[in-house]
Amino acid sequence: MATTSIIPLHAGRDEKIIKALKRIIDYVENPTKTNNGDLVTGYECDPHTAAGEFALDKRAYIRRTGRTRGADDIIAYHVRQAFLPGEITPEAANQMGLELAKRFTNENHAFIVATHTDRHHIHNHIIINAINLDCDRKLKNEWKSSDKLQRLSDRLCMEHGYSVVELSKHHGKKYNKWEGERHKRSQRDELREAIDIALVQRPDSLGALLKLLAEMGWEIKRGRHISLRKAGQQRFKRMDSLGDDYSEGALAAICKGNRRHTPKRNYHGLTRQNERLTMLSDIQNRMHQGRGPGYERWSKVFYLKQMAQTMLYLSENDLDYDSLIKQSEAASQQTNTLLQQINNNDKHMKEISELKRHIINYINTREVYADYRKAGYSKKFVAAHEDDLKLHKAAKEYFDHLGTKKLPSVKTLNAELQSLKDENAQLYTKYKQARNQMQQSRAAKANLELMLHLGAQNKERVQTHEQIR
DSSP, X not given: OEEEEEEEEEOOSSSOHHHHHHHHHHXXXXXXXXXXXXXXXXXSSOTTTHHHHHHHXXXXXXXXXXXXXXXXXXXXXXXXXXXXXXXXXXXXXXXXXXXXHHHHHTTOEEEEEEEEOSSSSOEEEEEEEEEETTSSOBOOOOTTHHHHHHHHHHHHHHHTTOXXXXXXXXXXXXXXXXXXXXXXXXXXXXXXXXXXXXXHTOOXXXXXXXXXXXXXXXXXXOSSSOEXXXXXXXXXXXGGGSXXXXXXXXXXXXXXXXXXXXXXXXXXXXXXXXXXXXOHHHHHHHHHTOOOHHHHHHHHHHHHHHHHHHHHHHHHTTOOHHHHXXXXXXXXXXXXXXXXXXXXXXXXXXXXXXXXXXXXXXXXXXXXXXXXXXXXXXXXXXXXXXXXXXXXXXXXXXXXXXXXXXXXXXXXXXXXHHHHHHHHHHHHHHXXXXXXXXXXXXXXXHXXXXXXXXXXXXXXXXXXXXXXX
C-alpha cells in the first residue's frame, strides 16, 4: 500500500529560484535518511547539480516563451509516496518512486527520487522540475492531479503485488486522519509492525531479531515467554499472543528460512491482486492453522474449485506433467530474457539521457564560460556565475571521459531515445504476458504435484485398510 500527495513549490517573493530549489533538494537528499545517498536517483539530471539544472531550464523557458510570473510561479513539484511498514524494501521503494514519476510526467520532466528510511515506514520524496525537457512547456497542477497520482501509484502496487488502499467515500479529509479515526492501532499491532520491519533485514536467528527490536526501542523481558513493550507503554505483551506467525517458535523458524512469514495486517480497506490459479498448498496450510468451521467449509469448496480449474487448464492447453514442466521452464526463461532486454534498453537510455543532458548544459553555459575567460578567470565572476560554471565544467569532464571527438546532435539523441522507448513498450507487453504464463504454469505444476501426492497417499491408505481387513 502506498499513499501519495503532491505539493507545488514556489520561489517566493524575495528568494532566488536556485536558493529555493537547493533548500528542498538538500533536505530530501539528506545522507542520514538516504543510506549515505545510495537511495537517491536522478532522471534526466544529476542529483548533485539538480538545483542548478532546474534553474537553468527555467531561464531557457523564459527565453523561448517570454512567459514570466511573480512570486506565485511554480518552480517544481514535491511528491510524497509512503508505503506500509514492513511491506517493501528501500531499494524496491526507490524503483517504485522512479516508475511513478516517469508515468506521472510521461518522461517529459527531469526529477530526483530520494527514499527515506528514518521513519517506521519507508517513504519517497520526489522533486519534479516544473519545466519540461524541451524547455517550452510547464507541468500544470490541474484539478484532481492528486487523484491521478494516487491511481498511478495504486496501479504500480497491483502490478508488483503490493496492497492497495481503498479510499474513503467521504471527502474533505486526508488519508492519515481518516484512517486514524477508523482504526486505532493497538500495542500488539505496533509490535507486529516492528517485527515485520525487522524481518525485512533478514536476521539469521531469533536472538538477532530481538537485537534489532531492541535497537528500535523495544524493551525485552525474558522468562518462560518473551515479552516486549515500547517506551511509554505500561504492560509487556507476550510474543505468543500476537498470532501464529509471531510466536517464538514460528519466528525462529522464519529466521532460519524453514518457514515463510505472512504479515498479519489489521488495516481496513486493503486488497491484493489475485491470481487466477491459487496454490493448493497455501489453502492446506491455512486449513491446518484452525481458522474456524466457517473458513474450513469455504476453503474445502474453494480447494475443489482450484483442483477443477487446474485440470481444466491442463486440458485446454493439452498438457501432461512432463510437458507442463517444459512449459514452466520455457516461460521462466522467456520472462528472464525479456526482462534482461528491457533492463539493457533502460541502461542504454540512461546513458543517452546523461549525454544529452551534458550537451544541453554545455550549449546553455558556453557563453558564460566565454565571458569568464574574457574576465581573466575573475573570482568575482565565479561567485556570480558559480552554478553555470559548475555545469559547464561537469559537461567538459564528461566528454573527456567518453573520449568522443564529435558529439551527436540533440535531435539524433532524441530520435534514438524514442526508438528505445517504443521498443521497451512492446517488450513490456510481451513480458507481462510471459510472466502471467509463468505464474499460471508454476501454480498448475505445484497443484498437480500436490494432487498426485495426495492420490498416492489415499491409495496407500486403502491398501493398508484392505490388508488389515
